[in-house]
Amino acid sequence: MKIHCCHLLYRFDIGGLESVLVELIQRLPRSHYRHSVIALTDHGAAAERLTHEDVTLHALNKRAGKDLAVWWRLYKLLRQLKPDVMHSCNLSALEGQGVAALAGVPLRIHAEHGRDSYDLDGSNAKYRLLRKLINPFIHHWVPVSHDLARWLTQSLAIAPNKVSPIINGVDLQRFNPGYGVEARRRLLAVTGWPRQSKLIVTVGRLWSVKDHSNLLQAAQLLQDPAARVIIVGDGPEQASLQQQIAQLELGGRVELLHGVEDVATLLPGADLFVLPSMAEGTPLTLLEAMAAGLPVVATGVGGVPDLVVVDETGLLVPPREAPALAAALNHYLEHPELLTSHGAAGRQRAEQHYGWPHVIAQYDQLFGGTEHG
Structure with a gap:
């Protein structure tokens, strides 16, 4: 029975x-x-x-x-x-x-x-x-x-x-760096951004604990003109985030994507994953990013420090501190070789443990x- x-x-x-x-x-x-x-x-x-x-x-x-x-x-x-x-x-x-x-x-x-x-x-x-x-x-x-x-x-x-x-756990077949070329094509098509864009993505429900507002403040401090931020998700904070994007004059540099049914078709096409949350358990989206071969910049809250190996698969920053978040993102943008090596190490860690x-x-x-x- x-x-x-x-x-x-x-x-x-x-x-x-x-x-x-x-x-x-x-x-x-x-x-x-x-x-x-x-x-x-x-x-x-x-x-x-x-x-x-x-x-x-x-x-x-x-x-x-x-x-x-x-x-x-x-x-x-x-x-x-x-x-x-x-x-x-x-x-x-x-x-x-x-x-x-x-x-x-x-x-x-x-x-x-x-x-x-x-x-x-x-x-x-x-x-x-x-x-x-x-x-x-x-x-x-x-x-x-x-x-x-x-x-x-x-x-x-x-x-x-x-x-x-x-x-x-994470589905290592669905989230796979091997899908990166096609996923990048989709991301550029949906945003209309140029091929040389450096794509920073976050995935999560749009509510206050995820602190996308802090990410938008950090986006103002990004030094690379090719840097672009994609926020994938739906939720009650959508209207206020759109308003903040307009107030900070981030239009053309930040895109909100909602109604995405399968994030696995997009995630491997990014260059870098960011998680700005104020609180987390073990964030599934972070595991999915690692499986997709992306290095991660994340706030060191909840179970996140158990997942991220600092200076090997990603970087940790304090929550609600936009300058620190921007500094970590700028570090990767200034050292593109780390995008590849840390992303590969994250994929390996996902395969071994998650x-x-x-x-x-x-x-x-x-x-x-x-x-x-």
Whole structure:
């Protein structure tokens, strides 16, 4: 009999968490698992990427703000589905673990994929208390970085034997430097920029914690006239970023690309990847950039320092410091030989440490599939 996993999250749309969940569902052994994806609100574009034939989708249509009735709807659904595993993701779904316990779900696992702009350092007293109150209902916590694991065990005093970090994986076939020539052609075509442009790209949802505003300030300080910045993503900050681009007179040097369905067709065509976030878990986009053969400039937050080998695969800078970010980008623009060598080292590191098979083996063991087989 297959293990039935219920995956609970706020909304099943575009994002790093959602991409990881799609890969997890697609790659866990189909002979061992069937899945239900439960969105507290509704389903977006991520649902369209699922090709697994044994997946059901459920939307609880949570209203904005407090909607206590959503937990009653979740309880009734869990009693109907009778899953073997509840796998919840991030703070917004945490309370579902208490509901799952009441509904009799035998194995309850909660994943922490990172923090948001309203709790960058994990010090919010309300959220700390909530995690401690729900902890007795959770059998296992899965942080996606060692930084988050340390925070859970040291700051929240969760028992270390309940915490197992599982670093995100990356699809090494989809994200491949071998696609660079065609990807560059696409990037130049969509932006209309000249062939000699030096393309700096970032990928991520346009919201405040990603701090694209700081990247735009750094773009003003780039010294190479051929430097161009491409921000790939959608989200609530899009209008304000467009306004900032106009105010800083960056038109023609910075491009916002939204509605991109497959970033793998573009990413290898860039020269350099930048991640300006204020907080991260283990950023999937950074792993994808490494797999695509790009050197990276990133803020040293969350699990990022575990991924980037300074002066070998990239450079780290403090968050929210535009001059430091610009200096690191200028360093690569002034030393183009490093673009090639650091990009190749990043690809090698991705191959050695971040392929999906190792990640899936860990989840398979955690969900019970290894014993099941």
